[in-house]
Amino acid sequence: MIKEQHKLGRLLEIMIYLSSGIRRSLHELSERFEISERTAFRYIQTFRDAGFIIPKPHDGLYQIDKSSPYFKEISELLHFSKEEAFILQRAIHSISDENLLKQKLVAKLYALYDFDRVADTIVKQEYSENIHQLMRAIREKRKVILKGYLSANSNEEKDRLVEPFEFTTNYVSIWAYDTEDGICKTFKNTRIASVVVLDEPWCDESRHATLPMDVFRINAPEQQWVELELSIRAGELLKEEYPLSEGYITELAEGRFRFAAPVSGFEGVGRFIMGLASEIRVLSPPGLKEFIQNKAKKISTDIS
Numbered sequence: 001m002i003k004e005q006h007k008l009g010r011l012l013e014i015m016i017y018l019s020s021g022i023r024r025s026l027h028e029l030s031e032r033f034e035i036s037e038r039t040a041f042r043y044i045q046t047f048r049d050a051g052f053i054i055p056k057p058h059d060g061l062y063q064i065d066k067s068s069p070y071f072k073e074i075s076e077l078l079h080f081s082k083e084e085a086f087i088l089q090r091a092i093h094s095i096s097d098e099n100l101l102k103q104k105l106v107a108k109l110y111a112l113y114d115f116d117r118v119a120d121t122i123v124k125q126e127y128s129e130n131i132h133q134l135m136r137a138i139r140e141k142r143k144v145i146l147k148g149y150l151s152a153n154s155n156e157e158k159d160r161l162v163e164p165f166e167f168t169t170n171y172v173s174i175w176a177y178d179t180e181d182g183i184c185k186t187f188k189n190t191r192i193a194s195v196v197v198l199d200e201p202w203c204d205e206s207r208h209a210t211l212p213m214d215v216f217r218i219n220a221p222e223q224q225w226v227e228l229e230l231s232i233r234a235g236e237l238l239k240e241e242y243p244l245s246e247g248y249i250t251e252l253a254e255g256r257f258r259f260a261a262p263v264s265g266f267e268g269v270g271r272f273i274m275g276l277a278s279e280i281r282v283l284s285p286p287g288l289k290e291f292i293q294n295k296a297k298k299i300s301t302d303i304s
Contacts, residue, residue, distance in 0.1 A: 010033060010035075010043075011043060011046065011047075013033065014029065014033060014040075014043050014047075015047065015052075015064070017029070017032065017033075018044075018047070018054070018062060018063050018064045019063070019064040022063070022135055023057070023061035023062060023063040023132070023135075024061060024062055024063065025060050025061050025062070026040045026041055026060070026062070029043075029062075044062055047064065052064050052065075053065035127189050127190060129194075129195075130189060130192050130194065130195045131167075131189060133195035133196075133197050134164050134167075134174055134189075134195055136197055137164050137195075137197045138164055138165055138166070140197075141201055141202045141205070142197055142198055142199070142200060142201055142202070143161060143162065143163050143179070143198045143200045143201070143202065143203075144161075144162060144163075144164055144176075144195050144196060144197050144198060145159050145160065145161055145162075145195070145196040145198065146159065146160040146162060146176075146187055146192050146195060147159055147192070147193045147194040147195065147196060148192070148193030148194070149187060149191055149192055149193070150191040150193075151191075152188070152191070157193070160176075160178060160180070160187065161178075161179045161180065162176035162177060162178050162179060162187070163176055163177040163179065163202045163203070163204060163205070163208065164176040165177070165202075165205075165208045166208075166210060168186060168213070172188065172189065173186040173187060173188045173189060174186065174187050174189060175208075175210050177202075177204050177207055177208055179203075179204070184207065184208060184209055184210070184211070186219060211264070212262070212264060213264065214261065214262060214263045214264045214268060214269075215242045215244045215245040215248065215261060215263075216242055216263065216264075216267075216268025216269055216271075216272065217242075217268065218263070218264040218265055218267055218268040219264050220264035220265050222264075223262035223263060223264050224262065224263065224285065225260060225261065225262050225263075225284070225285075226259075226260070226261065226262075226263050226266075226269055226282075226284065226285065226288055227258065227259070227260045227282075227283035227284045228258070228259040228260075228269075228273070228280055228281065228282060228283060229252065229256060229257070229258060229280070229281040229283055230249070230256070230257045230258070230259055230279065230280055231255065231256065231257075231276075231279035231280070232255055232256075232257070233276070233279055234257075234276045234279040234280050235249055235257040235259070237276065238259065238272065241272070242272075245259065245261065248260055248261035258283075266287070266288055266291040269288070270288070270291055270292055270295060273288075273292055274292060274295060274296070277292075
């Protein structure tokens with residue numbers, strides 16, 4: 001019985017590994033799960049026999065096809081975004097330490113779900129090919145052309161020659177070194193028409209670097225602290241919409257809370273404040289107050 005339970009657990013772990021959106025070789029499976037490549041292939045055949053679609057690879061790399069029966073239900077059950085994982089962890093640790101089931105639950109979840117290796121979420125089908133090409137380029141350290149990239153700033157479509165090196169949470173964007181601008185920036189994956197992987201290797205790997213991202217999911221080279229006074233409603237909505245903000249919220253007095261955190265510019269926090277202007281008071285910095293006032297004036301001018 002114990003042997004069968006171990007095998008079932010191993011199958012489930014490999015299922016997660018192969019459904020993360022990254023294709024894996026038998027050697028990778030062998031090293032990751034400390035099994036032989038022959039055993040790894042037997043597990044793949046077991047998934048195929050159970051109805052999961054794992055195409056025969058031309059390059060020796062395997063993954064579970066997203067069109068497999070029940071794939072959506074299983075992927076939604078087993079995969080967590082960074083924020084979902086944060087909420088889940090918080091919920092588990094809110095259980096009393098005296099509860100005997102708590103320790104077992106935590107151990108099972110952490111044994112099942114490897115946060116460092118499994119992709120945060122399953123990529124939507126319409127973007128999967130682009131994501132796959134970007135993953136290949138990262139793995140092989142090659143440049144790519146982002147065909148027809150629609151810039152949110154200029155609202156123009158343009159091909160971008162970049163060196164992709166890391167995904168943001170949930171594969172929303174790709175961090176890449178822009179060879180034309182000479183800086184690292186994020187490119188939103190839904191704005192990429194297609195990806196062409198080039199034979200050219202990276203030339204500027206030493207310049208590859210991500211920028212700090214704040215709780216509002218905005219990144220910038222530098223951050224500054226902001227302090228807000230929140231009503232109960234504003235505090236609860238902030239935690240609901242941006243779960244990672246909870247660590248920066250403290251109680252000031254009954255019914256009032258303080259949010260103090262580093263932000264990457266005022267756009268993200270500014271949008272939140274303007275949506276609840278009557279329930280939030282900006283404590284600092286003065287520049288944030290000025291930013292909100294200018295936004296309000298522009299809205300008033302545009303409406304009139």
